[in-house]
Amino acid sequence: NYKMALFFIFSMFLGGALQLTNAYGDVFLDEFKLFPVYANSLVVKYSTLIISISQVSETLFILAIPFFLKRFGIKKVIVISMLAWVFRFGLFAYGDPAGGLWMIILSCIVYGMAFDFFNISGSLFVETSTTAKIRSSAQGLFMMMTNGFGAILGSLLSGWMIDKYFTKFYTDIKSTADLVNTDINNEHLRKFLGDKGINVLADGSLSRALDVKDWHSIWLSFALYALVITILFAVMFKHKHTRAEEEAINKISH
Structure with a gap:
């Protein structure tokens, strides 16, 4: 199935984006310690607490998923999640502990949308596009592409790129x-x-x-990566709502 194969490929690329934020979010905030001007800032003193906003955001955005799925459908919700990754990385690129603190906090809030919207809507797409016989295997493959192959790809390529160029x-x-x-x-x-x-x-x-x-350039590169994936997905992934999807969305809405 071409559409399913395409979805799994994009899942891998999005898994790479997740690995980028998991691997470098804490490190990015921690390196502000180098700058004396930020020595007493909230970011330097409470970097772990600020990053934890992302986890709180995850919990809250789960509650919004039924509304977005019902209003926009699976494909548009996935595109929204991809755009959220663009904003996640872009806000980090321009954020700092002084005048740009709001960007760092907003980036942590946006993370919940980026993470939840793709995982839930992606899982729902797999659920409604496969037969009962292969459904469990397909869900397992979805998780492996995002948290397995995607994480490995994101870790290896980003590590090489950062060491070589940034x-x-x-x-x-x-x-x-x-x-x-x-x-x-x-x-x-x-x-x-x-x-x-x-x-x-x-x-x-x-x-x-x-x-x-050079964290500014690093995060901008990650934002560009997420933007390219978003555009390609929006153009290449042709999808129309099915009755099975509508029924599944109605179930999670109640």
């Missing part, structure tokens, strides 16, 4: 201080390096290079 190494205290817009004797910077196990030598060089990631 990571810069700093080998001396002067260039590191310039990066974070402070002086070489800044107490916060020295403590940050010490926590990383990096010492400043007499000549100003670091005992080992400090790797710093």
Whole structure:
């Protein structure tokens, strides 16, 4: 079945998007510790709490799924979830602990829509598009494509891309201080390096290079990835509502 095969391929790509946010969300917020200007910000002090907004959002958006499915149908809800991934990554790209804190929080809220809408509507599509004989196997394949192959693909490719194109190494205290817009004797910077196990030598060089990631470009790349998938899915995935879908949607609405 061409349509089902296409759906599973896109499921794998969306699984990659999920892996990106799982792997790098905490790391992204944690690296704001490098910047003295953000030392006392809410993001640095309570990064785990802020990320947990995503889990709360997951719970709340589950309640909205019946309404969206009934109003828009399965395909449009899947497209909405893909667009939510674009916003998830895009908001992270421009968010920071100061003036951009609202973007970080909104990104965590949008995550619930991105995660729930695809998982539930995707599972419903598989449920209503397969016979009872292969339904369990198809649902298992759906989970394997998103949380298995998709997660592996997202992890391997993103890791390679970030290391090769978006990571810069700093080998001396002067260039590191310039990066974070402070002086070489800044107490916060020295403590940050010490926590990383990096010492400043007499000549100003670091005992080992400090790797710093260009998170703005990383998140924009992820947003572009999600946008391309969204457009391709909207164009390539031809789907019309069936009576079985309408009945299934009515069941979860009650």
